[in-house]
Amino acid sequence: MTRTDPVIEITGLMTRFGSNIIHENINLTVFKGEVLALVGGSGSGKTTLLRQMLGLITPAQGSVKVLGAARYACDREEERNLRIRSGVLFQQGALFSALTVYDNIALPMRELRILSESMIRDLVMLKLGMVGVETQHAHKMPSELSGGMIKRVALARALALDPELLFLDEPTAGLDPALSESFVELIRALREELALTIIMVTHDLDTLIAISDRVAVLADRGIVALGSIPDIVVNKHPFIKNFFGGVRGRNALRVLNLDQADSGSEHSAPLVL
Amino acid sequence: MSMPFNFSDKGNSWYQLVTAKTGDLHLQLTGSYTLISLNQSLPVVAKKLTQLASQPDLHWDLTNIHQLDYAGAAMLWRAWNGRRPDYLLLRPEQERMFHRLEKMIALPEPSQRKWFLPVSLLGQQLLRFFDHLAGMITLSGQIVLDIFYLIAHPGRIPVREISANLYRTGAQALGITAIVGFLIGIVLSYLSSEQLHMFGADVYIVNILGMSVIRELGPMLAAILVAGRSGSAMTAQLGVMRVTEELDALTVMGIPHSLRLVLPKIIGLGLALPLIVLWTSAVALLGGLLAADLQVGLSIHYALNSLPDAVPIANLWLGLGKGVVCGMAIALIACHFGLRIQPNTESLGEGTTNSVVTSITAVIIIDAIFAVAFSNIGIRIVS
Structure with missing residues (x-):
């Protein structure tokens, strides 16, 4: 992984809802080809930070640069390029309920007004194949799909324009363990194949460990830790100790053979209490 | 062969045609074949590529x-x-x-779209109409059963919901119905008083205004306004509750929709609409008499005194009755x-x-039924 090619640069970011300060002086750089996970407790502003990168919420202070363009001060052409080069998977899928699966995926392609309908048809079927949705579902409405299927179709729509940058908001929330495992596997395979840079918000430890290269932990209005999972788990911040130190956290970390590193803190825990 | 050997567009060079030593024609594609760089040149x-692809012995080099x-x-x-072309070089x-x-x-064909045929379209509309009719009869039957249940268990009457509906559909509708009623009263009075003045029959303005407003216009205006205002709100509320699964949550808690959501709306609007009818009629009459006073100098005092003689009291009851029936029908349709x-x-x-469309239509149909059924009540026929 080359650490020289920044895709997203956030500097001095501050967010405020009324008098409630969510973020203070956040600095974060996402490099090309990496998978960065944003974790944090409820209300720590993970989703808010993601939405600021997407251009949905304007920060009170600071700058967000995405793919070299200032997110909140770019002209129409730059804005359009940004939209083409990034894809988003929303938590609930956000499929247009009035359109069929096919039309949902075709919509961003049609919006470009340069692709012919026959090419769009090829590309939609290709994307459906990529995310493993059978073609017989193409004419269904989103309300006829199961939760796992909605996520897959939403992922296909996020990938419709071959983005370099993919944002995932809770990709496995609301999926059963088997489904979320296959979905994580799918994301991992597509990341390899399409050379994606992924920014992901997640609560799910298994997802976090399975696909993320680096983790940014949001707490106390800022990023309290940033690094690979082995670097993060040794951090002594109370949120991180709770997050990775619980039963579920330890079970999930066993995959990485990190329980050795973790056992030290486990022994010291009774002393602290 | 008139094919260009190089092709570039907007500063991008897309391909070169090269003849190799063997004499074969090689097509070397260059540049970025991505959506963002192809953009408008796509x-x-x-x-161009489709034209080139018609040459079977062309060597494609994508490396x-x-x-x-x-x-x-x-x-x-x-x-x-x-x-794939016969000769292709790939990374x-x-x-x-x-x-x-x-x-x-390949994309499967969508299931047959029979609904494009006009005959089946008509048939489907008809079936849908009967389906709605049956649904509405079922719902009203359910409501009647609920009412029997409530008579047996008076403690279960959803008083708070009824009161909330009364406030929302009644009290909050007073403003808009007053404005519309007042203006219609003025317009009606202005037009008819001018005509009557030509025949020197100014005093009959009371009869015309009183009869039309109390018997017809008041109830109709109120009902149509309420159908648009409260009917749509009720439908949207229940619809959103369906979308957010609140209806299912109520069902699993053992709270029947018909008893707690539908019945309070029907009773609430059944009580509220006659009151709004009374209010709208009163304001419309006031507007009309004020306009008559200003237009032809008919004193309000005289007009109010002669109103009971001009308009039999049965008309008021008829108007209120229309209010009750229309209110319940609007709520039933909305639910x-x-x-x-x-x-x-x-x-x-x-x-x-x-x-909204159905309830407004229903309101007008109910009015027509009232007009036919009570054609000899409240109207003095001078023989």
Whole structure:
């Protein structure tokens, strides 16, 4: 992984809802080809930070640069390029309920007004194949799909324009363990194949460990830790100790053979209490 | 062969045609075949490549492409007419992309769209109408059963819900009905008083205003306004509750929809609408008499005194009766459409529109039925 090619640069970011300060002086750089996970407790502003990168919420202070363009001060052409080069998977899928699966995926392609309908048809079927949705579902409405299927179709729509940058908001929330495992596997395979840079918000430890290269932990209005999972788990911040130190956290970390590193803190825990 | 040896467009060089030592014609694609760099030149490049693809012995060399994405690959695939050319040079990652394109399954035809036929369209409309009719009869039957249940268990009467509906559909509608009623009263009085003045029959303005407002216009105005205002709100509320699964939550808690959601709305609007009718009629009469006073100098005092003689009291009861029936019908229709909304955005809009259109139509039909059924009540026929 080359650490020289920044895709997203956030500097001095501050967010405020009324008098409630969510973020203070956040600095974060996402490099090309990496998978960065944003974790944090409820209300720590993970989703808010993601939405600021997407251009949905304007920060009170600071700058967000995405793919070299200032997110909140770019002209129409730059804005359009940004939209083409990034894809988003929303938590609930956000499929247009009035359109069929096919039309949902075709919509961003049609919006470009340069692709012919026959090419769009090829590309939609290709994307459906990529995310493993059978073609017989193409004419269904989103309300006829199961939760796992909605996520897959939403992922296909996020990938419709071959983005370099993919944002995932809770990709496995609301999926059963088997489904979320296959979905994580799918994301991992597509990341390899399409050379994606992924920014992901997640609560799910298994997802976090399975696909993320680096983790940014949001707490106390800022990023309290940033690094690979082995670097993060040794951090002594109370949120991180709770997050990775619980039963579920330890079970999930066993995959990485990190329980050795973790056992030290486990022994010291009774002393602290 | 008039094919260009080089093709570039908007500063990008897309391909070169080279003749190799063996005499074969090689097509070297260059540049980025991605959506973002192809952009506006895509149709032009696609056309050129399709022309070139008609030469069967052309050697395609894709190894010099800087970047290829699926849009570019799909464009080439289209140009090749869905199969690889005989001579093709690819990089491994490109090989994988074309492999996916080869495995791509064609889009199945959508299930037969019979509804385009006018006959089946008509039939479906008719079936849908009967379906709605049956649904509404079922719902009203359920409400009647609920009323029997409530008579047996008076403690279960949803008083708070009824009161909330009374406030929302009644008290909050007073402003808009007053404004509309007052203006209609003025317009009506202005037009008819001018006409009557020509015949010197100014005093009959009281008869015309009184009869039309109390018997017809007041109830109709109030009912149509309430149908648009409260009917749509009720449908949308139930529809959103369906979308957010609140209706299901109520069911699993053992709280029946008909008893707690539908019945309070029907009773609430059944009580509220006659009161609004009274209010609208009063304001419309006031507006009309004020206008008559200003227009032809008919004193309000005289007009109010002669009103009981001009308009028999039966007309007022008729107007209030229309209010009760229309109010209950509007609430019933609104709830029927609200409960039928599917959990998607389109259905919500469609359901609300249908609800308002149907309830306004129903209001006018009810008025017509009243007019026929009570044609000899409250009207003095001078023989």
